[in-house]
Amino acid sequence: MESSSHLSLTRRALVAAAAATAGATTPEGADAQPASAGNSSTDAGTPAMTSVSLRVNGELRSLELDTRTTLLDALREHLQLTGSKKGCDHGQCGACTVMVDGRRVYSCLTLAVMHEGDEVTTIEGLGQPETLHPMQAAFVKHDGYQCGYCTPGQICASVAMLEEIKAGVPSHVTADLMASPQLTAEEIRERMSGNICRCGAYSNIVEAITEVAGRQA
Amino acid sequence: MRPFTYERARTPAEAAAAAARNPGAKFIAGGTNLLDLMKLQIEVPSHLIDVNGLGLDRIEATPEGGLRIGALVRNTDLATDERVRRDYGVLSRALLAGATGQLRNKATTAGNLLQRTRCPYFYDTNMACNKRQPGSGCSAIGGITRHHAVIGASEACIATHPSDMAVAMRALDAVVETVRPDGTARQIPMAEFHRLPGETPHIETALERGEFIAAVTLPPPLGGQQFYRKVRDRASYAFALVSVAAVVQRDGTGRVALGGVAHKPWRVEAAEGELTRGAKPAMAAILGGARPTHENAFKLTLAERALASVLADAKG
Ligand SMILES: Cc1cc2nc3c(=O)[nH]c(=O)nc-3n(C[C@H](O)[C@H](O)[C@H](O)COP(=O)(O)OP(=O)(O)OC[C@H]3O[C@@H](n4cnc5c(N)ncnc54)[C@H](O)[C@@H]3O)c2cc1C
Numbered sequence: 001m002e003s004s005s006h007l008s009l010t011r012r013a014l015v016a017a018a019a020a021t022a023g024a025t026t027p028e029g030a031d032a033q034p035a036s037a038g039n040s041s042t043d044a045g046t047p048a049m050t051s052v053s054l055r056v057n058g059e060l061r062s063l064e065l066d067t068r069t070t071l072l073d074a075l076r077e078h079l080q081l082t083g084s085k086k087g088c089d090h091g092q093c094g095a096c097t098v099m100v101d102g103r104r105v106y107s108c109l110t111l112a113v114m115h116e117g118d119e120v121t122t123i124e125g126l127g128q129p130e131t132l133h134p135m136q137a138a139f140v141k142h143d144g145y146q147c148g149y150c151t152p153g154q155i156c157a158s159v160a161m162l163e164e165i166k167a168g169v170p171s172h173v174t175a176d177l178m179a180s181p182q183l184t185a186e187e188i189r190e191r192m193s194g195n196i197c198r199c200g201a202y203s204n205i206v207e208a209i210t211e212v213a214g215r216q217a
Numbered sequence: 218m219r220p221f222t223y224e225r226a227r228t229p230a231e232a233a234a235a236a237a238r239n240p241g242a243k244f245i246a247g248g249t250n251l252l253d254l255m256k257l258q259i260e261v262p263s264h265l266i267d268v269n270g271l272g273l274d275r276i277e278a279t280p281e282g283g284l285r286i287g288a289l290v291r292n293t294d295l296a297t298d299e300r301v302r303r304d305y306g307v308l309s310r311a312l313l314a315g316a317t318g319q320l321r322n323k324a325t326t327a328g329n330l331l332q333r334t335r336c337p338y339f340y341d342t343n344m345a346c347n348k349r350q351p352g353s354g355c356s357a358i359g360g361i362t363r364h365h366a367v368i369g370a371s372e373a374c375i376a377t378h379p380s381d382m383a384v385a386m387r388a389l390d391a392v393v394e395t396v397r398p399d400g401t402a403r404q405i406p407m408a409e410f411h412r413l414p415g416e417t418p419h420i421e422t423a424l425e426r427g428e429f430i431a432a433v434t435l436p437p438p439l440g441g442q443q444f445y446r447k448v449r450d451r452a453s454y455a456f457a458l459v460s461v462a463a464v465v466q467r468d469g470t471g472r473v474a475l476g477g478v479a480h481k482p483w484r485v486e487a488a489e490g491e492l493t494r495g496a497k498p499a500m501a502a503i504l505g506g507a508r509p510t511h512e513n514a515f516k517l518t519l520a521e522r523a524l525a526s527v528l529a530d531a532k533g
């Protein structure tokens with residue numbers, strides 16, 4: 001099996017990647033390895049480039065990326081979709097939540113190259129200022145935020161979470177595993193526990209979600 | 218993160234062979250543990266083998282009446298499967314008590330079993346840690362040990378295994394099916410899958426280098442009432458201080474496995490005869506020989522009380 005079949009390395013791509021990673025330094029600066037052109041991609045310590053095509057908010061996007069690029073960095077730094085936020089970069093806060101093939105995930109803990117052909121929906125794809133998604137409108141109405149940093153993740157997570165309830169996915173607080181899960185505040189709180197709000201807008205977030213869920217039911 | 222090359226494997230045998238060919242290779246499934254550790258340069262693979270495209274994402278009935286769970290079945294899908302909810306409630310409950318919706322949507326059966334410890338000194342690359350760097354010492358011993366093991370630990374390491382799912386699988390006597398780099402398959406009972414730290418805490422499982430997990434098999438349903446009681450510092454999105462996976466039959470007999478107390482899911486079959494006599498004697502037998510620190514001795518009481526509440530619920 002040819003392990004290098006998905007890999008290609010050009011000087012132009014390397015320079016582009018170096019420029020991109022310089023702007024996307026993680027807290028540890030771990031991504032800021034300088035690229036030295038001329039080495040082969042398999043040499044230890046040299047960035048390896050790979051191409052990947054994703055369908056982002058309905059549009060096919062093809063990218064040439066350092067294999068290390070997370071889905072979050074691909075969205076923010078390469079596609080300029082800066083709605084998804086980087087809070088912790090370690091799966092601990094939820095600010096980077098997007099939907100992949102309809103399921104909510106943390107985009108900071110997955111690599112862009114692992115999503116060849118996948119359908120990615122970000123907050124920009126859910127709604128725009130003039131055409132708000134019902135969940136976005138409900139967050140505005142109920143004041144479901146203060147600084148707004150966690151909000152795109154909260155909204156992507158809550159939209160996908162309501163689909164999980166509809167699909168019968170149980171939760172830690174579901175009393176009877178064999179019954180359809182109910183849309184209680186307790187269920188919403190548990191299912192949204194993967195999205196931290198530093199401003200503590202939780203009670204208004206639950207109200208916004210409850211209103212949208214009620215309308216859907 | 219250190220640079221790495223990347224490939225997608227097409228069959229389990231191909232994945233195992235690719236790992237054997239590349240000494241610095243790692244499999245990547247959900248990526249939720251591996252990428253976290255790669256960002257901190259605790260894991261530094263030079264090559265990643267993406268195993269998401271292998272089609273191992275199905276749960277099938279076995280001829281024996283159990284279930285065969287593909288290695289790539291996501292934690293959400295395993296917890297939601299009707300047969301699991303009905304016949305293996307302890308497993309469904311354990312999965313739902315772990316992590317968050319977003320993480321469970323990505324996390325896989327094999328990746329969950331192989332997730333690494335949450336010992337804070339393991340995560341802090343400035344500190345000595347025998348698990349991260351063999352021979353460097355253990356910063357936890359004599360350090361802050363509230364979350365650490367109370368039994369089965371060694372002079373080299375006192376870390377716990379963080380998985381909730383694995384605790385339920387130990388109670389159910391699950392079996393891990395693997396493919397070795399030479400293409401041969403084998404079966405490893407959960408009891409033998411995770412290891413105690415001993416002198417080599419960096420060797421955490423019975424897997425050989427490059428050995429690939431293909432599936433986890435559950436024996437036929439045990440019936441009874443099934444519980445997973447997880448005690449933690451927050452109501453959600455936190456690892457266990459102590460957890461109790463239990464299957465309790467009508468006559469009061471049953472099985473118990475504990476999480477949060479050792480380097481592996483902790484089960485002592487010989488102690489389970491004490492269950493009919495109550496939580497106190499049962500837990501004394503299960504945790505006999507425990508050597509807690511002054512900071513985590515509370516786990517012994519907590520485990521006994523968690524079991525007592527499970528047994529009270531089982532009586533109804
Ligand atoms: C903030 C946070 C909170 C969490 N809370 C909890 C919790 O409360 N309870 C809990 O149990 N877990 C918790 N987790 C951990 C989570 O469950 C694991 O990260 C997840 O299960 C790992 O699965 P994965 O598929 O993403 O593994 P990966 O990250 O893809 O892989 C993990 C390891 O398994 C290896 N591997 C993967 N698949 C195979 C295979 N088929 N064969 C051989 N090797 C393989 C990889 O090489 C790697 O070494 C939490 C994680 C985070 C980030």
Ligand code: SF4
Nearest residue numbers: 336346347355374375
């Ligand atoms: S307890 Fe284990 S993992 Fe933690 S510092 Fe000691 S050796 Fe490392």
Ligand code: FES
Nearest residue numbers: 087088089094108
């Ligand atoms: S940025 Fe991804 S969970 Fe915090």
Ligand code: FES
Nearest residue numbers: 146148197198199
């Ligand atoms: S609104 Fe500020 S973090 Fe949630």
